[in-house]
Amino acid sequence: MPMDKQFVVSSSPHGGIAEDTRSLMLDVIIALTPALILAVFFFGPRALALTLVSVASCIAFEFLYRKLMKKSVSIGDLSAVVTGMLLAFNVPASAPYWIVVVGAGFAIIIVKQLYGGLGKNFMNPALAARVFLLSWPGIMTTWPKVFEMLPLTGSTADVVTAATPLASIKAGTLPDLTVMELMLGQHGGCLGETSALVLLLGGLYLVLRRVISPRIPLCYIGTVALLTFIFPRGGVSNLNWMLYNVFSGGLILGAVFMATDYATSPVTKGGQIAFGIGCGLLTVFIRYFGAYPEGVTFSILIMNACVWILDKAFRPRRYGAVSLKKAGAKDE
């Protein structure tokens, strides 16, 4: 053995967990895939094409920005892929392709990269882009009817449309669907938000893989469930009103995949619980009293702005910062 060999000297600890940013993002992509497959089943191959365009645009914008700004190219961390999928999930399947390209540009450049890139943005890029895209309300609130296969190319202007369950709920009536149909997602809505069931499965996968903690989704969905159960509308049973509220619109997609976005949610336990409850409260308020039928997007973005203060408020108690007596000192 040559003894003149140089060995690597570095600070402890030596080694770490197997997971890295890329593997975590890959898990999110895996968790989103069932909902994508179901979207293709409901709306036709256009749903897949739209998602692919969105993902490709996000990657392209990230690549170009980093190259032009002479920064390291970071597309390998797959975070742009996640943003692209979530962006596509948040537009109607009938939306023209250019709309996700515009959305991707806004999400990646304005919301993410200008604030320093991965982990530094304070708003969820896909949700912020969705709000930006509401500048085209005609496109963003046209909901294609399920099983009316959308054309892969060409205009979708004459698509058969359907009311979303949330539109009925806003009007104070239950939609004309069974709870099971609602949960499976056989109704109008954004491309990836309709099937609560597969989204929850994806969430379960992420929790089991320890990619996310269940705190935010449980507190978020729990708060919505509780409030709608206590305050039903339209003279229906508390339970029904609650179930239709929970499984309609973007709540499950938002609670599982958007509110849990690392960069834009608190890192403290208490902060995460408060964040989830805050999202739930705002969602119900907007659904009940707002002008817009859905409140998930706005709620999460508003709570994104509170992350700093929540982490500050729920900072873990300093170890040993208890009174000496409580800490176990002997009686003097």
Added chain:
Amino acid sequence: MALTFRGGVYPDEKKDQTRKKQFENVPAPASVVIPMLMHVGGPCQPIVKKGDAVRMGQKIGDNVAPVSAPIHSPISGKVVAVEPRLHPNGTNVMSVVIENDYADTLDDTVSPRGSVESLSAEDLLAVIRDAGIVGLGGAAFPTHVKISSGLGKVDTLIINCAECEPYITSGHRALLERPEEMIGGVRILMKIFKLDSAIIAIEENKLDAVRVLEKVLPQRSSPIKIKVLKTKYPQGGEKQIIYAVTKRQVPPGQLPAAVGCAVFNSDTCAAIHNAVTTGMPLITRGVTVSGSAIANPKNLICRIGTPLSDLVAASGGFREEPYKLIMGGPMMGVALPDIEIPVIKATNAFLAFSQDEDKFASEPTCIRCGRCVEACPMNLMPVYMYMYYQKEMFPELDRLNVADCIECGSCSYTCPGRLFLTQSFRVAKVRLADYKKTLAQRKVAN
């Protein structure tokens, strides 16, 4: 339900490679290098010079500083050099180099000190100091100082058998093979502290050792109780083990005695026992030699001052070219620049890793996943501390109590962005202290 603390991580234990390996003796080397710094506190002054003949167990270095521990020759032979040599900490430290005459002639001072009953607490404390005993779990704080600082304040004596670092099994093996030594040491400590009970705290991955101990210490009647801890890192951290066992929290900047506790490592107890019963100072120790680059991982007993290359040779050599050498465990151990560095009092393990065990990112990036906050056993917020450190915002770092960091490595270990968290806080603590000093000086100047 096993006892534990909040936070922590679950690194792959990797203890199976040596868990069943009985201790083997490494032959005393042709020459030993004994650094005069093997403890926390003042370095020893060599009290021998080149050409002196020394005997096994003879004191060769001492310091009158209150926090220090004397150092003894582990072999008999001739002093061939007193000069700075490469130390595990990466610098050159004054060392005594002794050539072995292979006679192991004992020094006259090495003789039994009498029965525990016949010796007073003061006598026992003096024996512990004279034997150069330091914390053998890796911290190397002089044991007599630790005892003295707790005298009269301690109501709970905790024996730390957690051995929570991956790979290391030397403490576990000692419990299985020589439980009476550790228990003897515990009884001595009980006598010194005037306590009629003690608690042995051990992780639940060592239930075989629990069974061995229970045979010697029938739990119904024995004043020495065994408490099983959850297998989690850093369960063996002093503050963590105190909390797990007593639910007491040591206030920031204070010693365990502040909450009536004293914690001693199991190997330290065994060394105390041996010093009292045989008069032999601390000149040998058990070392786990393991890691992916070691051909035949083992538990070895060797003289302090033995070059690590001898330990590797006794473990079948390298299986492949090592990439990194570590003294101690992978979580808190020190990476070594050289293989000829000697075993010191605190060396509980020597690991040789091949390259694939390192986890690096070309550009460490925080994704704010919050795992570090969840993992920190001191309830700190590494993600924000790191941010402030990078911006050199010292008042904010102070507000986040960066000085509380015990450098256990849990945050870095669990970071998917591969941030150098622990390393940053190690530096941040020093720089914050400097910053505060400058601030205070400025105030005085005004």
